[in-house]
Amino acid sequence: MIKRLTLTALGLVLLLVLVLVGRTLAPRPAPPPAAAAVPPVPVDATAAVGRLAGAIRIQTVSEPEQPPDQAAMLAFRTYLEQSFPNVHATLTREVIADGALLYTWKGSDPALKPVIFLAHMDVVPVDPATAGQWTRPPFSGDVDGGYVWGRGSLDDKDNLMSIMEAAEILLDNGFQPKRTMYFAFGDDEENGGYRGARVIAQALASRGVSAEFLTDEGGAVVPGSMLGIASPVAIVGIAEKGIVSVRLSVSAPGGHSSVPPARTAIGRLATAVSRLEAHQMPARITPALAGTFDAIAPELPFPRRLVLANRWLFGPLIVNQMLLEPQTAASLRTTTAPTIFQSGIKDNVLPTDATAVVNFRILPGDTIDGVVQHIRDTIHDTGITVAPLTTPPGRNPSPISSITSAGYRALQQTFAQRFSGVRVVPNLLVAATDSSHYGAVTHDIYRFSPVAVPADALEAVHGINERIGIDSYVKAVQFMAQLMRNAQGD
Numbered sequence: 001m002i003k004r005l006t007l008t009a010l011g012l013v014l015l016l017v018l019v020l021v022g023r024t025l026a027p028r029p030a031p032p033p034a035a036a037a038v039p040p041v042p043v044d045a046t047a048a049v050g051r052l053a054g055a056i057r058i059q060t061v062s063e064p065e066q067p068p069d070q071a072a073m074l075a076f077r078t079y080l081e082q083s084f085p086n087v088h089a090t091l092t093r094e095v096i097a098d099g100a101l102l103y104t105w106k107g108s109d110p111a112l113k114p115v116i117f118l119a120h121m122d123v124v125p126v127d128p129a130t131a132g133q134w135t136r137p138p139f140s141g142d143v144d145g146g147y148v149w150g151r152g153s154l155d156d157k158d159n160l161m162s163i164m165e166a167a168e169i170l171l172d173n174g175f176q177p178k179r180t181m182y183f184a185f186g187d188d189e190e191n192g193g194y195r196g197a198r199v200i201a202q203a204l205a206s207r208g209v210s211a212e213f214l215t216d217e218g219g220a221v222v223p224g225s226m227l228g229i230a231s232p233v234a235i236v237g238i239a240e241k242g243i244v245s246v247r248l249s250v251s252a253p254g255g256h257s258s259v260p261p262a263r264t265a266i267g268r269l270a271t272a273v274s275r276l277e278a279h280q281m282p283a284r285i286t287p288a289l290a291g292t293f294d295a296i297a298p299e300l301p302f303p304r305r306l307v308l309a310n311r312w313l314f315g316p317l318i319v320n321q322m323l324l325e326p327q328t329a330a331s332l333r334t335t336t337a338p339t340i341f342q343s344g345i346k347d348n349v350l351p352t353d354a355t356a357v358v359n360f361r362i363l364p365g366d367t368i369d370g371v372v373q374h375i376r377d378t379i380h381d382t383g384i385t386v387a388p389l390t391t392p393p394g395r396n397p398s399p400i401s402s403i404t405s406a407g408y409r410a411l412q413q414t415f416a417q418r419f420s421g422v423r424v425v426p427n428l429l430v431a432a433t434d435s436s437h438y439g440a441v442t443h444d445i446y447r448f449s450p451v452a453v454p455a456d457a458l459e460a461v462h463g464i465n466e467r468i469g470i471d472s473y474v475k476a477v478q479f480m481a482q483l484m485r486n487a488q489g490d
């Protein structure tokens with residue numbers, strides 16, 4: 001009997017090993033479509049870089065909670081007209097809301113669904129405390145040392161100007177799209193896109209536009225070492241987290257601090273916030289993260305490939321490991337970040353109220369309503385008022401876009417043609433973009449810049465010494481032109 005049990009156990013172990021190894025060595029996902037050798041479009045690099053530099057010099061800054069700077073936006077719009085005469089002669093341009101721009105490049109075949117290219121004109125302010133640390137003045141647009149320097153060079157005037165350059169060049173070469181293409185440029189992305197992107201998206205939806213796919217900022221082309229593999233990777237966001245800030249407030253009788261009650265307003269609220277930190281929303285591997293694992297697994301060393309290929313068994317291990325670091329934990333769960341805590345006016349006065357604001361970045365699958373319910377269940381104190389902030393309003397997470405769609409295949413093909421050896425890796429974007437407003441216009445939204453960025457330059461986005469390599473920018477222009485061609489589907 002014992003012998004038989006041992007044999008059965010051995011058989012099970014053997015079966016397990018076979019399944020694990022089988023799954024690890026299972027046929028890899030189909031390689032991207034073979035990249036036919038297509039020469040890049042000709043780019044006058046000096047002129048193109050000069051135009052990007054000029055765009056950086058126009059200070060289209062979005063100050064927090066302020067409407068777009070109308071004068072700067074008008075100057076930028078005029079600059080685009082002067083810089084891209086072909087585009088302005090052929091495409092229709094609409095100024096939407098006060099200053100957002102929508103260009104329509106009409107395709108010859110109205111039966112084909114359009115494609116939308118997004119970018120934003122505004123940039124974040126330069127922190128006065130760090131202005132002196134810039135190697136070049138932040139709005140100089142200096143071209144030096146192989147770079148174009150300045151705020152907006154990576155976020156997001158590189159994308160905007162490369163879309164325009166690509167269209168200008170294609171027009172120069174007599175290109176006529178079969179599929180209608182829209183270029184949609186918001187003017188307040190850094191403040192949530194509620195005045196620009198949201199209104200453009202509403203206009204398109206009201207016209208019945210249903211797009212084949214849409215591209216926007218998000219990932220970049222980065223060294224594979226950031227994901228533990230050898231090939232460079234093009235990170236493409238196929239989903240983005242939602243966001244909501246929730247105010248917690250409590251009132252108390254107040255009075256003199258010499259006779260405090262057992263529970264003060266500050267004590268109650270501190271307990272609530274502390275519980276929220278201790279009891280986070282559940283972690284899980286979303287389909288977007290699974291897409292990341294599947295894309296990098298074939299290049300990983302065997303033990304790590306074994307783990308990633310057998311998530312049915314090792315899922316909890318992966319989750320526990322990733323929760324150890326804030327960077328990776330953010331891809332696994334709705335994050336909880338207390339950002340404001342206010343109470344009290346004097347050292348010997350019991351405050352009559354206390355308020356906290358907690359910012360949540362919502363994982364696909366969770367919702368704003370679910371977050372509010374989680375707060376109520378966790379703090380377990382009905383005396384604390386829980387209310388989502390309405391300005392800015394929260395956003396639910398995006399749906400997850402397909403990685404087998406015609407749009408994604410066009411991206412893979414274009415990356416293969418313009419970035420030899422790069423591996424396209426889908427991921428979940430933990431930040432928010434203008435594309436989140438376009439859910440009613442298309443199912444397939446891809447968030448990336450076709451820009452090679454060294455690991456140490458990524459922190460320059462919204463930071464100090466934002467700059468783009470000249471070669472990287474020229475390549476981005478060539479990528480956009482190729483994508484516009486490939487998107488025609490012929």
Ligand SMILES: [Zn+2]
Binds near residue numbers: 120155156
């Ligand atoms: Zn941006």
